[in-house]
Amino acid sequence: MLISIAMVFISFMLAVKVMSNAVTEHFENETIVCLDAGHGAGDNGAQSTDGTRLEKDDNLKLTLLVGEKLKENGVQVLYTRKEDTEITLKQRCKIANKYYCSLFVSIHRNSSATGTGIEAWISNSPKGDEKELAQVLTESICKITGLENRGVKLGYRDSVNENYYINANTNMPSLLLEVGFITNEKDNKSFDEKTDEIAQIIAKNIQNFIAKDVEKS
Ligand SMILES: [Zn+2]
Incomplete structure (x- = not known):
């Protein structure tokens, strides 16, 4: 009798362990x-x-x-x-909201008569560590391209009180990345010559961001 109670208990504990692993895996996926x-x-x-x-x-x-x-x-x-x-x-x-995404990254090219360089925009009330990611992204892309780092900006163009629509209306950390000026020849040359490297460094930093996010949760 005692043995069968013990067996039932062990099976139960094993089942709990399997279930908790499944939940973790499911969550990570x-x-x-x-x-x-x-x-x-x-x-x-x-x-x-x-x-x-x-x-x-x-x-x-x-x-x-x-x-x-x-x-x-x-x-x-x-x-x-x-x-x-x-x-x-x-x-x-x-x-993005429907699928409960962990991160939203919007990719753009900038434009102006004289502008050059890389910048990122985040919400004036960030939803997580997107400022950190935006900083790493602008820095690393500048390192690869040699272009000027225009930094991470809050809000919407000249109004810090407003936000880009995507930053205001997504429920997860989000950022808008301006990968050089399409109106600048030097920026376009860098974009074309280094597209693959730029993509690689963006992906790598996104992965690091997610890994940290998963660790924390
Ligand atoms: Zn755009």
């Missing part, structure tokens, strides 16, 4: 990174000074590369677009 290639279809975003180069294409190219590198390392990736398609800002946020 649920870590999803949402990658957002800015603009698309009728919305070209910015363009080069001669009008031949469109921001939406550069954004998609880099975003898909970052995604490939993340997936190669076992990270689940959700794209808001994988082709030259129209998708509203509201839909982009809805996708």
Whole structure:
């Protein structure tokens, strides 16, 4: 009798252990990174000074590369677009929120008459450690490209009281990365020559960010 009680108890404990492992694995598998290639279809975003180069294409190219590198390392990736398609800002946020993504990274190219360099935008009330990630990303991309680091900025262009829509309407840490100016030849040259390395360093830093996030939780 005692032996059978002991056997039942041991089986029960084993079952609990198996279940808790399953929960942990399940949770880890649920870590999803949402990658957002800015603009698309009728919305070209910015363009080069001669009008031949469109921001939406550069954004998609880099975003898909970052995604490939993340997936190669076992990270689940959700794209808001994988082709030259129209998708509203509201839909982009809805996708990320629906799948409880752990991080939202929006990839863009900047534009202005004289601007050059790399910058990132985060919410004026961050939802996690995205400032840290944004800093590491701008620094590491500048190191690779030799371009100027314009830093991490809060809010929306000249108004710190407002936010970019995607930063305001996603429920997870999020950032908008401006990978050089499409209006600057030097920035475009760096973008073209170093696309793969830029994608690699973005993916690596995203992975580090997630790893830290998983450890904490
Ligand atoms: Zn843009």
